[in-house]
Amino acid sequence: MISFDRVTVSYPGALAPALDNVSLTIEEGNFALVIGATGAGKSTLLRCVNGLVPHFSGGRLNGTVTVDGRTTEKFRPRELADIVGYVGQDADASFVADTVEDELAYAMENLGVDPATMRRRVEDVLDTLNLHALRQRAISTLSGGQRQRVAIGAAFTAAPRSLVLDEPTSSLDPVSAEEVLASLARLVHDQGTTILVAEHRLERIVQFADVVVALGAGRGEVRSGSPADIFATADLAPPVVRLARVAGWSPVPLSVRDARRQAPQLRHRLEPHPHPALVAAPGDRVAKVKGLTASYGPIPALSEVTLDLHEGEVVALMGRNGAGKSTLLNHLVGLRRPQQGSVEVLGHAPGTLRAREAVRLVGLVPQDPGSLLCAETVAAECRDGDRDGGLESGTTRAVLDSLVSGISDTVHPKDLSEGERLALALALVLAPAPPLLLLDEPTRGLDYGAKERLSRQLRHLATQGHCVVVATHDVELVAEVADRVVVLADGEVITDGPARSVVCHSAGLASQVARILAPAEWLTVEEVAVALVGRQSRDEADR
């Protein structure tokens, strides 16, 4: 169905080609998962399939990409639209229409599908992706996750024979991610659609894949095979696989269900609860939200939210797409002022402060960290950061070096990898040392390695006395870093409690390890590994 024959893609000015001599074939009706570290060329590979590379990206493509017998050399993206549906990483950039329904119908209109079929398919997709309540809404009023679902739906409706999706679940909450992936799997089963997905959050998707394509960082290093083969050795692996490695299970299970069959014996070796780490009493109060109510026009976003945030804690803000997480962060940082209720950070209302004073109290790394960056080089960016915050020169650079070492001064911020760009944005926000640090969906586009580094940084900041608030859908990140979880639903605080009990006792928010080892309250592979090593050494000492 999709085949790459010795494909090399290079961009002018880049040191190494984005894809180097890649050959691979995806058979019809397969669900193929593309994995690889950030910057390994996953997006480029996907954009080659319908010819967006090189027709819309510039650069040079050698070799041939063939989809259903048509080569991208002869056929432009628009002439492949009936066989390839493409959903890009940035859903916002892909919207053409104003309302949900129009957006869903757009591709079909271009393909000349007759109106009766169009109506039926739009209804089907509205149901499949649970969008029917939003059908008349303007896309600009939707939340990030709702937009992602609309973008996926817009590719679904045209019923192409193959679908290409670039990180389709990165901004979805766990439950809607599962729904979207299940509907993708249904397409494979019912309609024989060929699916090619790139994804970092492997824990969500591995169980659906028939084929895994692993892009290595080196030249032409592409391995494809069954998930079991690839994950037996791959560096990038979901928690279930890493747990299996720690526990010494073979064959390696890929789903929670498979793993649970082998879990009793592991549970037996572990205590029912991990030894509670010494939980420091929360420090002084940093911020106070009281009775906060907000709305976008007629659409309510927050109602009567009351919350205290303290020094030294990492708080995870969770909840469905559109539950009001970003709105709450925007109020805390002062981008919006409360319509009702109050927000105070160390006694000041952030909305009324001047920008320069506000950044000393509270910093926000937005969903797209790149939007904070506007200079030509990393060095200039750091210099601007020092000047904006009125800091001693070199402060920002020092913070950056403490986060990630070895970013060259002369690189353009746009040429950094996702992880490095996040680190740079984080450094800019952290340089004025705000006691309250907010991050909105920081793990989008990060591989497991980068995510682990981020978790360590956040923990470190908390021990230094910052209060860190992370709005995220990433349950694995929450399991690793959070002390406390606040769950929002329809703008209200539903749950506010210690991370371990919230994560272990919620079906939707549980991490993979928590699910596998339930009812024991273990959250992460690292905890289990440490406990097992401890037990082993105790056993040896006993003997």
Added chain:
Amino acid sequence: MLRSRLQPLHPIAWWCWAGALAVAASRTTNLLLLGLIVAVVAWVVTTRRGNSPWARSFGALLRLGGFVIAIRLVVQILFGDRVPGDTWFNIPQVPLPHWAAGVTIGGPVTAQAVLGALCQGLQIAVILACFGAANSLASSFRLLRCVPAGLYEVAVAVTVAISFTPQVVLSIARVRDARRLRGRATSRLRGWRGLAVPVLDGALERSVALAASMDARGFGRRSSSPGRRRLTAGATLGGLVGLGIGLFELLDSGSASGVALAVIGFGGALVVGGMAIASHGSRSRYRPDRWRGAEWLVIAAGLAAVAGVVAAGASEPTSLSQPLYPLGLPAVPLSGLAGILVATLPSVISPAPAPVRAKLQEALA
């Protein structure tokens, strides 16, 4: 029927209405008439725009217009022709070498010079306001759907062009938020400095990404034969050239002749014909925008403004310009005023946008 009763006014009708007001503005420097046009446009925009992000385009272009007036005044005072008349004040004249004859820097500044420049600046600002009104009132996506598929290259250019203004407006909001997060001033002049590059960069990037997305979703697929495509392109290009020449003749005031009107008619017919050939059977519509009575009435209201201004010019040519020698109050051309006032009708006869409707229903319930 799928066509909803709540369907907004056809975007082409809004563009025609705004275009007509812009044409009316382009034919006069009478401060009274120009002011009235801005008032009419602002009134219709406030009553009929939705809560979409591009609805803010009007305000942005109004500010741009103010900027244009300021620039025009400054240029006139510093470098403009030394218009004779009642001198207000003197600025020292910079002596220039003889080869720069005709260029002056500094010198006496007269009331006539300032007032003349103000009128010209205001005229441009009003035309910009009309453009902003069209952007605020009509969804660029719905307008885009009217571009025939056969004209792929033109359509992409049009898409990038018409989505650019709203993208700039959105981009400004994004960049301002980002600047606030970095602790930079967001208000006043200092905040605006250094805003231009990221804003334009972001808006252009988004516009291009939009074009890529449209392409990936089949926009502009070749469904007709090459011969037919050539015919379409030829007819439409010819028509557009005709329209351009005709409009130029018409706007170049004084020659609103039969020839110009004939050229416009012929060009228009060619364009319509070309579009009809191109859009034959290649695409389908989910919820077609229908052309109803309200659309005709809105266009008629816009044309009334043009007719009023043209009639005023025909009966009393001086009434359309600002009297400078001697300085005086602008004339009060009744037909012009009446025509422009008729152009407020769309605030009543066009369907209300969703939020306004919701408020009305609330009030009635």
